[in-house]
Amino acid sequence: MAEKGGPAAHGARHVAIIMDGNGRWAKKRFLPRAVGHTRGVEAVRNLVRGLRSTGVEVLTLYAFSSENWRRSEEEIQDLMGLMRHFIRSDLPEFIANGIRLRIIGDYSIFPADLVEMIEDALARTAGGRNGTLAVALNYGSQQEIVRAAKAAAAGGEITAEAIEAALDTADLPPLDLLIRTSGEVRLSNFLLWQAAYAELYFTDVLWPDFTLAHLEEALAEFAGRERRFGGR
Numbered sequence: 437m438a439e440k441g442g443p444a445a446h447g448a449r450h451v452a453i454i455m456d457g458n459g460r461w462a463k464k465r466f467l468p469r470a471v472g473h474t475r476g477v478e479a480v481r482n483l484v485r486g487l488r489s490t491g492v493e494v495l496t497l498y499a500f501s502s503e504n505w506r507r508s509e510e511e512i513q514d515l516m517g518l519m520r521h522f523i524r525s526d527l528p529e530f531i532a533n534g535i536r537l538r539i540i541g542d543y544s545i546f547p548a549d550l551v552e553m554i555e556d557a558l559a560r561t562a563g564g565r566n567g568t569l570a571v572a573l574n575y576g577s578q579q580e581i582v583r584a585a586k587a588a589a590a591g592g593e594i595t596a597e598a599i600e601a602a603l604d605t606a607d608l609p610p611l612d613l614l615i616r617t618s619g620e621v622r623l624s625n626f627l628l629w630q631a632a633y634a635e636l637y638f639t640d641v642l643w644p645d646f647t648l649a650h651l652e653e654a655l656a657e658f659a660g661r662e663r664r665f666g667g668r
C-alpha cells in the first residue's frame with residue numbers, strides 16, 4: 437500500500453499472479469506435489485507480509501481455477517487442506533497488519549466448513565486498510581464474463597461499463613500488471629477481461645521460489661513500460 441503522500445513510484449495499484457510451477461518445483465527435488473503446494477503457500481505468505489512495502493494496493497492470486505477440479509481427488513484435498521491451514525494460521529496476522537481478504541470466483545461449492553472459514557475471514561478482515569489480498573477460488577474468467585453479461589442484460593443494457601460493474605473484481609482498481617511464473621506463457625482463463633490493458637510479465641521462476649525481490653523486479657520492469665491504452 438502506498439504510504440501517505442501518493443501512489444508508489446512504479447504506479448501499479450493492482451497486480452495479479454498466476455502461481456505456476458509448484459509441481460515441477462517438487463518433481464525436481466523428488467518430492468510429492470503436495471510439498472510443492474506447501475512451499476507455494478509459504479511464497480504467498482512472504483509476499484503478503486511484504487505487500488505494504490511494495491506500494492501495491494491489491495494482489496490477486498489464482499489459487500484454484502474452475503478447471504482445477506480435473507486434478508486428482510488427492511491433490512484437490514491437499515489444496516483444500518492447505519487453504520484451511522492458511523486461513524487458520526495467517527488470519528490473525530492479516531487482521532493485525534490491516535490486510536483485507538477478498539475472494540473472486542464462486543467458492544460456494546467448496547466444502548461447507550471451508551466456506552464458513554472463508555466467510556469468517558472475509559468479515560474479520562473487511563476493515564483492513566493496508567492492502568488487499570484477492571484470492572481466486574473456483575474462478576474461471578469466461579464463466580465470470582458470462583455471469584456479468586447476464587447481469588448487465590438483466591439491468592437493461594449490455595455495455596462494457598455494465599459488464600465491468602458486474603465482474604467479481606468490480607470494487608478493485610483496474611488491473612495493471614499480470615505475472616505468470618514457471619515459464620508458461622498463457623492466461624489460462626484468468627482475468628481475461630481485466631487484462632485488456634494490463635502489462636504482462638512472464639518469468640521462469642517456479643512459484644515456490646518466487647520472492648518479494650522477484651515481485652519488485654517485475655514492478656521495476658512495469659515502471660519502464662510505456663502504457664498507451666490504445667492511444668499514441
Ligand code: FPP
Nearest residue numbers: 455456457458459460476477480499519522
Ligand atoms: C500451480 O502449480 C499451482 C496451483 C494449481 C495451485 C496454487 C495454490 C497454492 C500456491 C496454494 C493455495 C493458495 C493459497 C492462497 C492458500 P502446478 O501444480 O500447476 O505446478 P506444475 O505446473 O509445475 O505441475
